[in-house]
Amino acid sequence: MKHFTLFELHQFIERVFLLNFEEEVWIEAEIADSRLNNGNYYFSLIEKNENGEFLAKASASIWRSQVMGLKKKVGNVFEKMTQVGTKVKILSRVRFHPRYGYSLNIVDIDSDFTMGWLYIQKQKTIAQIKSEGLFDLNKKLVLPQVIQKVAVISSEQAAGWGDFYRQIENNSFGYKITLQLFHSKMQGDQVRSSITEVMNEIKSSPVHFDIIVIVRGGGSSVDLSDFDDYSVAKQIAECPIPVVSGIGHDRDVSVSDMVSFASVKTPTAAAEYIVNHNYQFESSLISIYQHIQQFARTQINGYRSNLSNIVNKLALRSGNEVYKKSDHLKQQKLELTRKMYTISKEEWQRINSIKSEITLFNPIKIMDRGYSMIHQKGKWIKNLHSLEKDKKFSLRMNKDKIDIND
Incomplete structure (x- = not known):
């Protein structure tokens, strides 16, 4: 049975790869790992079935010399397409190196595929x-x-x-x-x-x-x-x-x-x-304030109008009452004047009557009729028993006066 060294086996596999993958091939896969080192991108690509089970895994890379060209071609999509979890469609050279094993060298990326996948994922x-x-x-x-x-x-x-x-x-x-x-x-x-x-x-x-x-x-x-x-x-x-x-x-x-x-x-x-x-919110507060202000102004104007009406009515009523009371007072004044005149007249009549009586009974007037008055020790002698005959006394008749026992 023929045997190989590991290097010989890998050389054989390398020739097989070269014979069967002379041209680049398009591959659909999901990025499971992504890292950037010295301008080169290194990926782990995987494929899963509907149940999420791994079906295949491979290493891939984009050399620094190719990065700028790809970024210029696909634009901003490049960053998304190199993120973990992104589905990509890549044009790759399939290589097998005796020392490093199987790998994919990415030379192109289908941005439309990734954009379509992103849209599907979004939906x-x-x-x-x-x-x-x-x-x-x-x-x-x-x-x-x-x-x-x-x-x-x-x-x-x-x-x-x-x-x-x-x-x-x-x-x-x-x-x-x-x-x-x-x-x-x-x-x-x-x-x-x-x-x-x-x-x-x-x-x-x-x-x-x-x-x-x-x-x-x-x-x-x-x-x-x-x-x-x-x-x-x-x-x-x-x-x-x-x-x-x-x-x-x-x-x-x-x-x-x-x-x-x-x-x-x-x-x-x-x-x-x-x-x-x-x-x-501030506008609603301002609106409420303005509404309250307008409402208050309307209410105040209403109350002011009512008060004005009340004042006018009170003034009219009070004027009528004052006129009535004034007329009543005038009538009372006239009545009082008449009564005072009547009372005054009656009093004057009474005074004149008293005056007449006083005049009539005035001692001087009485003496005009032949009567006389006796005065002793500062008082009038009303009866002879009160007269001290040996003492000085005065006898007055009309306007004449005579002192006795002087």
Whole structure:
């Protein structure tokens, strides 16, 4: 039986490969591992069956000399196509090296295949999210009337974070809104694990956030595909805090956008969304204030008019009453004057009668008729028994006077 050394066997296998794979071949596979070293890309490619079982595995590479050409050809898709978990269709040279074994050298990539696969994956994610009743879950939450505390998921280096921060800090209304940045990968195969980790950190934070905002800079549709991942969309959909997605894309909508409470095109628009929300509350307060002010003014004017009417009526009534009372007083005054005149007349008559009596009984008048008066020791002598005959006394008759015993 013929035998080979290992090197001889490998040389034989190498000749077999060269004879059977003279030209490059197109291969469909999934990237299981990806790493960059000194400008060269190294991959582990796998194929699974419908049950997820491994059917095949191979090593592949893109040499540095070919990288620039491929990037120029496929553009931004290149980064996505070299991520773990991506399905690719590659044009490869199939080689077997006696020392390093079997490998694939990638010389071209079919970007349309990957884009189609990404679209299919996106539709599967949407279908699964809907089947689990998660699609509108975050949308059913209610925003507080005023947004004051915002958790921001972004990268510290992302231009979108800077735009969002400046727009909030310099808002024209002067609203004070507290921002807390939770750093996360926003592109690449680490997006899924990073978003999950940050979401859990926010939910367990002692700070009660009013809203979560996811922002990043702009990018292509392929860059956006990181947010079509089921695990990322599920985290957003099940989040107990309203999520606003502002991941920066004008032409396409990610699954994460679809399941968020609200979706805007840019980080700046996300900031405006928050500011406008607070402005709507302030406007409603101003409207209520103006309504109350108008209502109060109307009520005051009404009461003022009623008071004016009451005052006029009181003035009219009081004028009538004053006129009536004045007329009554005049009548009473005339009556009183008449009574006073009558009383005065009667009194004068009575006084004159008394005066006549006084005049009639005046001692001087009486003496005119021949009577006289005796005065002794400062008092009038009314009978002779009171007269001390030996003492001085005066005898008066009319205007004449005579002293006796003087």
